[in-house]
Amino acid sequence: MSTGATGAAKMEQVSRALPAKIFNDSPAGGFNDKFNRLPFALSHNLGDHPLFALDRLTELAKTLWALGGAKVVLQEGGASFENRWDEIQVKALSFINGIRDIQESGSWALLKSVQEDPDYKECIDQCVVELSEVTGVDLKKEITWIDGYIFIASPRSVTPHHIDHESNFLLQIHGSKSFNVSDPNDRSVLYEEEIEQYYAGDLSAATFKPVSQEKAYVFPLEPGAGVHIPSKGPHWVKNGDEYSVAFSINFCMRETDRKARIYQCNHYLRKLNFVPTPPGQSALKDRLKMFALGQPGKSKAGNKNELLRQNLKRLDRISKLFGGSRGSESTTESKAV
Numbered sequence: 001m002s003t004g005a006t007g008a009a010k011m012e013q014v015s016r017a018l019p020a021k022i023f024n025d026s027p028a029g030g031f032n033d034k035f036n037r038l039p040f041a042l043s044h045n046l047g048d049h050p051l052f053a054l055d056r057l058t059e060l061a062k063t064l065w066a067l068g069g070a071k072v073v074l075q076e077g078g079a080s081f082e083n084r085w086d087e088i089q090v091k092a093l094s095f096i097n098g099i100r101d102i103q104e105s106g107s108w109a110l111l112k113s114v115q116e117d118p119d120y121k122e123c124i125d126q127c128v129v130e131l132s133e134v135t136g137v138d139l140k141k142e143i144t145w146i147d148g149y150i151f152i153a154s155p156r157s158v159t160p161h162h163i164d165h166e167s168n169f170l171l172q173i174h175g176s177k178s179f180n181v182s183d184p185n186d187r188s189v190l191y192e193e194e195i196e197q198y199y200a201g202d203l204s205a206a207t208f209k210p211v212s213q214e215k216a217y218v219f220p221l222e223p224g225a226g227v228h229i230p231s232k233g234p235h236w237v238k239n240g241d242e243y244s245v246a247f248s249i250n251f252c253m254r255e256t257d258r259k260a261r262i263y264q265c266n267h268y269l270r271k272l273n274f275v276p277t278p279p280g281q282s283a284l285k286d287r288l289k290m291f292a293l294g295q296p297g298k299s300k301a302g303n304k305n306e307l308l309r310q311n312l313k314r315l316d317r318i319s320k321l322f323g324g325s326r327g328s329e330s331t332t333e334s335k336a337v
Contacts, residue, residue, distance in 0.1 A: 047223030145252040159237035172221035175244035181235035196267035265289035
C-alpha cells in the first residue's frame, strides 16, 4: 500500500472514531429516576458523526443484506400515525437507491442488527458501558437481548403509533423530528387488553386514541438530542423538512421479559372469560402464571419476537383444552385470576 493510501486510511479511521463520551448528563436526573419507567430527553455527541453518513449507511445496508434480507427494511414513507404496521406498503425500490436518494425517495428505511458491523458494535458496546454508569443498573447482567437499529427516513415521513417490548435510547443524528411518547403505565392511553394482545403476537394492538396526543410527552429532536422510550411506551414520530437519521439502542431486560410472559398468560385467561390480574399486583398469581407458561425454550430464536413468543403454543393448547373462548357466557361469572 502506498504512503498516500495509508495516510488516507488513517484519516478515515480518525474521522470515524467515536467520541470519548457519547452520552451527556441528563437534566433533572432522568437517567437515575426515570429509566425504563418514564420517557425523558437526553443529549449525546454523535450528531452528524461520519459513521452515520449516507454513503457509510449504504455500505452497512449491503453488509446486512448479505446476512439476510430481514435486517434491511424499506417502506413507503407516507404513512399516517394511525396506520397499522401491516398496512404500510413495502417500497418498490432497491434499498441502495432508497437510502442514497433518501431526500427525494419518499422512503422509510430500517437497518437492524447493525452490531454485525464491527464499527457499530463498538459504538453499541460503549453505549451500554456508559448507560450502566449513568442509570446505576448493571445492564450487561440485566439485558437478555440487544439490537442496534438505524432509521433513515425521507422528509415528513411518519412512524405510526405503536409499542415495543424493549427499552430504547434513540439518538437523533441528522435532520429533525417530533417524537411523541406516552407514559406506558397510563391505562387511559394503553389498555391492559392491548398489552396482552401485543404479547400474543399483534404488533399493532396498541391503538391511537383521542387522549393519546393530549397526554403525550413531545420531544423536538435535532442532531445531538435524544429520548429514552421505556418498555411499552406508546410512541409515534414525524420527521422534519429534511431527511432524518436516528440511531436506536434497543434491549430487553429480565424483569420486562418476566412481565411479558405474565401478560401472555393473561391474554389466554381473558379468552376464557376470566379477569386477569396485571403483573406486579400479586406475587402468587404471577408465579402460577409463569409456571403455566413453562420455562423459556432452549432453541435459538431468530429475533426478539421469536424469543419472546416461543412458548405461546403451550398456552394455546391449554386454552383449547379448557374450551377455548368463553366470551358468550355472562360476564357476571367472570373471576379475577
